[in-house]
Amino acid sequence: MSQFIDNFERKFYYLRLSITDVCNFRCNYCLPDGYKPQGSTNKSFLSLDEIRRVTRAFAASGTEKVRLTGGEPSLRRDFIDIIAAVRENRAIRQLAVTTNGYRLERDVAAWRDAGLTALNVSIDSLDARQFHAITGQDKFHQVMRGIDAAFDAGFDKVKVNTVLMRDINHHTLDTFLDWIRPRPIQLRFIELMETGDGGSLFRKHHISGEVIRDQLISRGWQRLPRARSDGPAQVFRHPDYxxxxxxxxxxxxxxxxxxxxxxxxxxxxxxxxxxxxxxVSLRDLLASDGQQQELQARIAASLQSKKQTHFLHQGNTGITQNLSFIGG
Incomplete structure (x- = not known):
């Protein structure tokens, strides 16, 4: 089966695989009222074997990077088994996770031993009180110890995701820069995106990342080229950091x-x-090992209806009620 490609000649090297939509944080831009099950309460999340099969099908069609997302992926009791199952496939060169970091300190060494190659941790403020206000959890120091534990476990770089919000954290660039000056952390500012549940928050707090970009360029930061399986970030580097x-x-x-x-x-x-x-439901083709070609064919056919762009500029957020729903 050839590589997954759409009508606009875009090739797909990267799968973001949600393994749960449950989260134990209550971030104000995602789940301010806490986790509530979507739809039927008796639905089940993908099993270990289903995860193995779907990632195998993607790898056979050119996918070389998988990111495990949620919700909070580490809430799965079989999370370490999931890491190991995905990494059984040699074609998948990078296996990453996006986590709120509350289990990092305890488990990150085991995740690395199981085959995890990259780590993104969500931290929206370096002020413990503001972190608590944004996430609903008083876990700032625990998450920061978790990042130290990740370096101790052998990760040479950790990515930190920060949702950029007007009047909440957009003016704290210098604090973040001081933090990463001596540490190999890639701090990623993510523009606040409008979701079905978050329209009023978006209108109040959205600010363009150009504000940060202009400040960086004026201070001598240089933009780096992008590799084919990288995510969508524009990455900047400075010789003093x-x-x-x-x-x-x-x-x-x-x-x-x-x-x-x-x-x-x-x-x-x-x-x-x-x-x-x-x-597009894939689950009927994940029940056994003998359906991989059919699974790849369904994914490839679905790509023919992929749109050229999202419609966020028109305020159309699609079915995404919150960012835990599909995994951000």
Missing amino acids: QGEIGLIMPYEKDFCASCNRLRVSATGKLHLCLFGDGG
């Missing part, structure tokens, strides 16, 4: 032109865009 800055700006012109990633939800639906209108 161990760390890097990444900017994810989905409202910028041509953001979607370099799209290289597909998403599969925790219940086995293929999503061609985080803000698309629906999902």
Whole structure:
């Protein structure tokens, strides 16, 4: 089976695989009222064997990077087994996780031993009180110890995701820069995105990443080239800093032109865009090992309807009610 490619000649090297939509944090831009099950309460998340099969099908069609997302992926009791199952496939060169970091200190060494190659931790403020206010959890110091534990476990770089919010953290750039000066952390500012549940928050707190980019360029930061399986961040480096800055700006012109990633939800639906209108169910083809070619064919056929761009500029957020729903 040939590589997954859409009508706009975009090739897909990167799968974002949600393994649960449950989260134990209550971030104000995602789940301010805490986790509530979506739809049927008796649905089940993808099993270990289903995860093995779906990642095998993607790898056979050119996918070389998988990111485990949620919700909070480490809430799965079989999380270490999931890491090991995905890494059984030699074609998958990078296996990453996006986590809120609350289990890092305890478990990150075991995750690395199981085959995890990269780590993104969500930290929206370096002030413990503000962190608590944003996340609903008084776990700032625990998460920071977890990042130290990740370096101790052998990760040479850790990515930190920060949702950029006007009047909350956009004015604290210097604090973040001081933090990454001696540490190999890639700090990624992510523009606040509008979701079905978050319209009023978006209108109050959205600010363009260009504000940060202009400040960086004026201070001598240089933009780096992008590898084919990288995510959408524009990455900047400065000779005086161990760390890097990444900017994810989905409202910028041509953001979607370099799209290289597909998403599969925790219940086995293929999503061609985080803000698309629906999902293509793959679950009926994940029941046994003998359906891989059929599975690849369904994914390839679905790609023919992938749109050229999202419609966030028009305020159309698709089915994404919150960012835990498909995995951000």
